[in-house]
Amino acid sequence: MSLAWSMVRHRFAAFAGTFVAIALGVAVVAGSTTIWASSQPQTPARLAAAPVLVHSPSVGDTESGYPEYRSWTTAEATGLAQRLAAVPGVTAAIADPSFYVQRVVAGRATGDPEAARTEGHAWSSAVLGGYRLSAGAAPARPGEVALAGAAPGSRIEVLTARGPATWTVTGTTDGPGLYVADTAATALASGVRVIGLTVSGEPESIAAAARTAVGADGTVLSGSARDALEPESVTRIRWLGAQLLIAMVFLGTFVAVFVVASTCALSAAQRRREIGLLRAVGATGGQVIRMMYAETLVVALLGGVAGVVLGAVTAPLLAAPLVSAGLEPAGFTVTLQPVALGAAFVLGIVVALIGVWAAARRSSRVPALDALREAAIEPRPMTLLRWIAGPLAAAGGGALLVALPNLDAQAQSSATLGGAMLLLVGAALLAPVVIGPLVRLGTWPWRHGASGMLLREGTLTGTRRVASTAAPVLLAVGFAVLFTGTVATISDSAGVDAAAEVPAALVAAPDGTPGLSQAAVTGQPGDARFPTRLLVTRDGKTTGYDAVGTDQVDGVVTSTDLGPTLDVRFADGTTASLPVTAVRDDAPAPILLPRELVLRHDPGALAEAVLLTGPAAPAAGLQVLSARDYVQIEIDEEGDIIDIFLVVLLGLGVGYTGLAVANTLLMATAARRTEFRALRLAGGGTGHVLRVTSGEAFLAVVTGTLLGGSVSLICLLAARRSIERELGQAIDLVVPWGQTAVVVAVCAVVAVLAAGAPVLRAGAGSR
Structure with a gap:
């Protein structure tokens, strides 16, 4: 460990990417779990x-x-x-x-x-x-x-x-x-x-x-x-907040493993000569593996401490925004949760060790002769592990998407995200296969110029380096297209489908109230439905059913055969035996009752709406809306929650990967100072070097964009097919081109700036 500490202390720049990835991952997990642990049911x-x-x-x-x-x-x-x-x-x-x-x-x-x-x-x-x-x-x-x-x-x-x-x-x-x-x-x-x-x-x-x-x-x-x-309405609010926090932990952990693995792979590739020298003086493969694990453990400990502190400080600041967004109940506060912080710290160490596993095994097989190599050529951009793991991950993701329509609605979103993650991992592992053809195609118009030739050959000899840079871009673009595209596709179809279920052109709807009072619906032209809850006992077992009080029936009507008589307990606790007068499979609720009967036993019942057949009379807490506007209220309420989820998850994914792009390119470009020095000695100026590094960075962004966009489009098509099967009608696939362009532009700007910063610093130092 002392040797590892010395290596990290004297060459911290080489481990900066891993440190930042772990620190941010631990901060996300620590903050999210602290908020979740603080949001537990409370006595009213x-x-x-x-x-x-x-x-x-x-x-x-x-x-x-x-x-x-x-x-x-x-x-x-x-x-x-x-x-x-x-x-x-x-x-x-x-x-x-x-x-x-x-x-x-x-x-x-x-x-x-x-x-x-x-x-x-x-x-x-x-x-x-x-x-x-x-x-x-x-x-x-x-x-x-x-x-x-x-x-x-x-x-x-x-x-x-x-x-x-x-x-x-x-x-x-x-x-x-x-x-x-x-x-x-x-x-x-x-x-x-x-x-x-x-x-x-x-x-x-x-x-x-x-x-x-x-x-x-x-x-x-x-x-x-x-x-x-605790009231069920408050519990539901806590549940919504918990879903966001769970998604943040899941996504943060996945991105952290992804980025740490990519960063460690790049770091190991840059240290081939150093590791070859260790092998030449007698170091065994096991010693090399232990050295890399020890170095990563030191970085993980430092990053974990920084992440825990950042998460603990940030979590209380998020309480007010979560309450205002309707994801936590009023009065919610964040308290210190040592167990959550400790678990996040341990998770950071585990994530780091998982991320370095492949790079450590590959480094243990570096031959001693690599200590004598001066060339930067990568003889095998695609290792055996990549050839095995890449197709397996892609196949697993494809299998999940194929099975998507056969899953229940609650499991479909998780399966879509899981399939996307597996496909993104597969695409990242197989990225070196497509980099060569893309580079040759992209640099074809400039193949005879000096800068074009240097760009092409430098990229082709550093395929693994480009793949490491493209990986976080792939992740950012993939999640951006998947999240925004799924939400846009569902929202585009939800309004039409819901409006079709309201058989009235105009609806008298609640205005700032949870429902319409008895006085508000009295005299209104149309059907007013008062929902209530009935407990029905059959064969010694009591089951709850949603029921509706309406003037459209004179007796008890059920949507399924519940027997000739219902032994019920009403909302006020009283019991009765009610004869069933009809069974209708088109009933709007499992049980229909006369309105007067419902209001007699549930005086607190409120009507959801009145489907108007004529002009509405003014009443307190009532507004008149079109059928489309009426269903749009609920869609907008759900949409606001979804937008919050989207902003948080997209910001987390894109922000995290943007930093990963910057870290990866800073590491890669800083390690090529000797190469750039030789280029200057050959007559190239800082401008030539910047054109080469910027071109390579741009090619990495294009590669990541194409791979990430392709994966997310496949997932969107699978999700659309599943939604169409559920709705029983065709829907349009909405691709968020504008949001995707913004994400790609951000990644491109970050990549170019990160690639150019070491060049400018080196150029300023050489004058």
């Missing part, structure tokens, strides 16, 4: 002051994998709270019926629509969040409310599931939420799902006693287990 603030919480029973999982809960009826919740209040150590057992409410200011609903679904609470449950009155009195009658930011005696406009209302403020609270009289909250809420306990003893022992009292009627949670009560 409105329940945080209750050491023990009781949740209504779970009956399984939903289609999305989240727990499916049934609600208690008001009577069940009251009875259970009375039993819990009798448990020793429990000072109070308080039910928390929550409901939808939004403040209306200047005629428009305010605040986060999704958060507003549970913004209303019974006043008695304010103690579960530790909230108190800072002024005024508690609400005691319907139409009264206590909230923060409003003075007692004032009146506020609100919107509930029933419709608009004017409430009188009786008290000012020191916490968020709108609190009404308990009887009013019970009337507006769809059942009860949480009972909070305030205690005077040790919470864990009281929780154990509470479990005995509750039995099968609920789930008792204490300590960190209360985090499971």
Whole structure:
């Protein structure tokens, strides 16, 4: 290790590319995993002051994998709270019926629509969040409310599931939420799902006693287990952020291995004479391998430390942008995560050792006679390992793309990315095969000039050097075309397909609210659908189904045969046996119910939209849109998230590879000082040398662009075929020529500047 440290210390420029690649890779992984570890479920603030919480029973999982809960009826919740209040150590057992409410200011609903679904609470449950009155009195009658930011005696406009209302403020609270009289909250809420306990003893022992009292009627949670009560909407936000972080870790690790391997291969090729000299004085192949591993380990340790520090410093700065982008919940902060930082550091070392593996094995076979070589000719640009690994990687990537249409929708994106990565690796390994023909073709018009001849011959004798420079360009262009092309192709087809599913020219849609209130849809010409959730018990098993309340049916209609009678539990916890009047495979939901029945048992239900058959009447929280504009709202919301993913991943890939291009060319050009000195002695000036190095850099960029573009186009065609099969219709392939041109131009500018910098520095030093 001491010899390795000396080599790295005295020749750090030769290891600069590896150092930067590892440092950036570790920084990406350290920052991403720190953010992910900091973004874990938390107990809702409105329940945080209750050491023990009781949740209504779970009956399984939903289609999305989240727990499916049934609600208690008001009577069940009251009875259970009375039993819990009798448990020793429990000072109070308080039910928390929550409901939808939004403040209306200047005629428009305010605040986060999704958060507003549970913004209303019974006043008695304010103690579960530790909230108190800072002024005024508690609400005691319907139409009264206590909230923060409003003075007692004032009146506020609100919107509930029933419709608009004017409430009188009786008290000012020191916490968020709108609190009404308990009887009013019970009337507006769809059942009860949480009972909070305030205690005077040790919470864990009281929780154990509470479990005995509750039995099968609920789930008792204490300590960190209360985090499971985080609202599903918040959990979904965390899930979106986690997908971006996972993608960053995956892409950052892949690019780091790719770049480190390319940099190490170039460094090993430049040290053939040095390694040959070591072999001439008796060094064995195993000693050469250990030397290169030791050198890389030293660089990895230094780069890992730098990357960990950079990632730890950068991660907290990303909290606010992630919250504003909707990828983390409000109030999210990043905390120090030593385990995540340590794992990133170890991963950096592993990545470095993987990257140097092929170069170390190849260097161990350098003959001692290479110490006497003066020529820069590479006798074998394509090694046996390249000939084996290149086609295998390409075949693996092709197999994944061929199988793409047969995979489920969730696996297709991962398979596309995996196939692209394998094809990019295969193209990089096989790059020396195509460099020769491309160089001969590209330099044909200038083959008789001095600069053209030097450019052609210098490139042909340094094929591996050019391939190492082309590799990061290949990666940047490949990911740029793949990411932007896939998004553009899907977005181009999504609007038309979704609009075709809305059988109305005009739609009355929510305006700043999570749905339309009962008052907003009353009297509107058209069909208003109120979604709800039904728990159906068949053969002793309970399953959740999406249901819709509509005026288009008089009885119960199912989309599949669920039996002649449905034993259901409604959103408010009540049960009933409903006779099925019809089975229609064209039903817009698994179960259709009369609207009045749904609203009777789910008073918090909100209509998704009204498919208009005539002019709409004005109403609070309602806007009229065309069918295309209506579906475009959801497409734009998803598009904003996708754009964030695209910018981050594309910026990561292109930025990383741009630095790799610069590092590789700086290393390659700096190692050719003797060659350029000889060229000057032969009469060439700095301008001649710059033309040669710039031409070689440009050829490397062209090679990487052609290979990366070809791979990504193959992947785009496979992705389009998969999308067409899923939609059942032909779609256009959108190729992002403009974005690709920008990426190529950036790579070209970086390459030319990096290749010219050592030449200019050497030229200035020689004067």
